[in-house]
Amino acid sequence: MIQSICTVLNLDDDEIGGLYQPITGKNRKIIIYETSEGGAGTLSSIASDSDLLRRISSKALYILHYDETGKDLHDACDKSCYGCICTYYNQRNHKYFDRSAVKEFLLQMSQINALHSSFDQNVKYNEYLKTDLTSLEREVLIRLKEQNARIPSGIHKVISKDGELIAEADFYYEPKICVFINGPDHDKDYVKVDDEKKQMKLKKLGYKVLSVHHENHSSPIYLIL
Numbered sequence: 001m002i003q004s005i006c007t008v009l010n011l012d013d014d015e016i017g018g019l020y021q022p023i024t025g026k027n028r029k030i031i032i033y034e035t036s037e038g039g040a041g042t043l044s045s046i047a048s049d050s051d052l053l054r055r056i057s058s059k060a061l062y063i064l065h066y067d068e069t070g071k072d073l074h075d076a077c078d079k080s081c082y083g084c085i086c087t088y089y090n091q092r093n094h095k096y097f098d099r100s101a102v103k104e105f106l107l108q109m110s111q112i113n114a115l116h117s118s119f120d121q122n123v124k125y126n127e128y129l130k131t132d133l134t135s136l137e138r139e140v141l142i143r144l145k146e147q148n149a150r151i152p153s154g155i156h157k158v159i160s161k162d163g164e165l166i167a168e169a170d171f172y173y174e175p176k177i178c179v180f181i182n183g184p185d186h187d188k189d190y191v192k193v194d195d196e197k198k199q200m201k202l203k204k205l206g207y208k209v210l211s212v213h214h215e216n217h218s219s220p221i222y223l224i225l
């Protein structure tokens, strides 16, 4: 789960930790937490975003050599291997690992609210199209939809800190991902300097920042989202 959370949310491995807590006589617990003090709010956004939860579960299935229906992929191991869950650090427990133990759970999670979620995404998409977008923003939004990528959680979201305006993200994704769709104006030197300052401030506040340049529509946004 940790591996898949980090991949889907574009986090470093050490930003998320987890442990298994056996409790006598009760259901055992798996605890997943953010390692940075205060955290970036990443995990709470998973709990409130069924689409994100679904994508993390699908990624976890993939890491465990399953396709989205639960069938073994061609390179599947028997119970565990270094390609899926085994690491140097958990080698003491390798003999207990069995990737099939969580398959059903992950399959259920990966199908959770799929219909509801895609409905929400459509509603958002149509709402955004009615708002005041630049032609480039509109183009990128349409492309996201065409590629079945995630539709932003917000558009033109104002980010402020202690009453100070930090930036207005053209597209905003939970958790804390700002996407800037930069038209030709942003190629001007003084705008560039201003953009860089904003980005630094956002990064300091724990935001991830992505930019889409007007000449490069096939930018990484589609890969990450």
Ligand SMILES: [Zn+2]
Pocket (backbone or CB within 6 Å): 064, 065, 076, 077, 078, 079, 080, 081, 082, 083, 084, 085
């Ligand atoms: Zn394996």
